[in-house]
Amino acid sequence: xxxxxxxxxxxxxxxxxxxxxxxxxxxxxxxxxxxxxxxxxxxxxxxxxxxxxxxxxxxxxxxxxxxxxxxxxxxxxxxxxxxxxxxxxxxxxxxxxxxxxxxxxxxxxxxxxxxxxxxxxxxxxxxxxxxxxxxxxxxxxxxxxxxxxxxxxxxxxxxxxxxxxxxxxxxxxxxxxxxxxxxxxxxxxxxxxxxxxxxxxxxxxxxxxxxxxxxxxxxxxxxxxxxxxxxxxxxxxxxxxxxxxxxxxxxxxxxxxxxxxxxxxxxxxxxxxxxxxxxxxxxxxxxxxxxxxx
Amino acid sequence: xxxxxxxxxxxxxxxxxxxxxxxxxxxxxxxxxxxxxxxxxxxxxxxxxxxxxxxxxxxxxxxxxxxxxxxxxxxxxxxxxxxxxxxxxxxxxxxxxxxxxxxxxxxxxxxxxxxxxxxxxxxxxxxxxxxxxxxxxxxxxxxxxxxxxxxxxxxxx
Numbered sequence: 181x182x183x184x185x186x187x188x189x190x191x192x193x194x195x196x197x198x199x200x201x202x203x204x205x206x207x208x209x210x211x212x213x214x215x216x217x218x219x220x221x222x223x224x225x226x227x228x229x230x231x232x233x234x235x236x237x238x239x240x241x242x243x244x245x246x247x248x249x250x251x252x253x254x255x256x257x258x259x260x261x262x263x264x265x266x267x268x269x270x271x272x273x274x275x276x277x278x279x280x281x282x283x284x285x286x287x288x289x290x291x292x293x294x295x296x297x298x299x300x301x302x303x304x305x306x307x308x309x310x311x312x313x314x315x316x317x318x319x320x321x322x323x324x325x326x327x328x329x330x331x332x333x334x335x336x337x338x339x340x341x342x343x344x345x346x347x348x349x350x351x352x353x354x355x356x357x358x359x360x361x362x363x364x365x366x367x368x369x370x371x372x373x374x375x376x377x378x379x380x381x382x383x384x385x386x387x388x389x390x391x392x393x394x395x396x397x398x399x400x401x402x403x404x405x406x407x408x409x410x411x412x413x414x415x416x417x418x419x420x421x422x423x424x425x426x427x428x429x430x431x432x433x434x435x436x437x438x439x440x441x442x443x444x445x446x447x448x449x450x451x452x453x454x455x456x457x458x459x460x461x462x463x464x465x466x467x468x469x470x471x472x473x474x
Numbered sequence: 475x476x477x478x479x480x481x482x483x484x485x486x487x488x489x490x491x492x493x494x495x496x497x498x499x500x501x502x503x504x505x506x507x508x509x510x511x512x513x514x515x516x517x518x519x520x521x522x523x524x525x526x527x528x529x530x531x532x533x534x535x536x537x538x539x540x541x542x543x544x545x546x547x548x549x550x551x552x553x554x555x556x557x558x559x560x561x562x563x564x565x566x567x568x569x570x571x572x573x574x575x576x577x578x579x580x581x582x583x584x585x586x587x588x589x590x591x592x593x594x595x596x597x598x599x600x601x602x603x604x605x606x607x608x609x610x611x612x613x614x615x616x617x618x619x620x621x622x623x624x625x626x627x628x629x630x631x
Contacts (some may be wrong), residue, residue: 204528209480218529219561220591221592222556222558222560222591223529223530223531223559223591223592224528224529224530225530225558247529269609287530295477298527300598300599334527335526335527335599335600335602335603336526336527336529337526337527338527339527390525399629402602437600438598438602439601440597441597
């Protein structure tokens, strides 16, 4: 295992100073659930761990003036699943974080840490992609808002530079008539990571057709999978069983899945079809279509 | 874990074969390979650094050319260990070369077993990494063969 020093700065500015000075030699530690694993296994060799535990202002859940849900990077997953504010504003966010691992992990793991690990077998990235959430990253050089959709590049790899720190995840509000779900499929035990996870969002227009549809499949490839051409093709159409079936078929055909202990590539393709369909049906149930069926 | 893949190289089979058997040159096309030395007629030693995002592992590797049937079939026995992660790797790589006119179809199968921390960490990621490394390897081999063809051409003329 690597030999490293641990520092516990108190402010974001101190953290940014350390990251700027030590670059790739330094690693910020949020909840540490993932970092502890890779350190123990000798896969990561930092010389400095920058603990975020005492940094003020990084945890918390708020709603801003335009209605965005703002999740501080150090907010524990458990705090999200138990937040009345999240349940009121975007219940699908609370539901999804409740599905991650087990309650012991959720008391420790954080919103920012989970995204920065960029582990493919994770639940939140697919949902946050579907909700068009942004990651706020700061450094001494700049401030930027990165769409979650562009944040994860591949296995354990994000667009973050070594001197950047994630401070917040900003989730835009959904229209009141929208329906949003995250459907997780486990193939082994209840505490398992997903074999596949599907986030679906549907927004009806005034005539009861689809103003917007989002479908993002997680845990089947190195990053969450979203097929814009398929989603564009159903926009403006009725969300009937035929359109749902078409989206499911095209997602199953359009994604090249990986194989792991939770499912082979072939099996995953089959399950993508099944679970995209289920997720879209569930999202349709949750959306408000009254009085405007086409 | 069995990883199999195939790719086509833009060169005749004999040239591809010669290139593969020129271990210092062909191994230079594997990203992260360094310090390649020949131990005996069919055994080579070297190191390989594998990077996945911020994670890295470095293996000391011994490669034995256990079956050499020019110019069509090659079997390699690969043993590697990584002290840092306490991982052991064993792989049998079987490569077959088929002529396709002036081109060559290379198919390989790698029977890979990993013990230790890295093995627990995830075969999935390793498969994905192998896929990417193969793609890089193919690109580099193409480049090297093309450069060599240009050089040979000048020599002939």
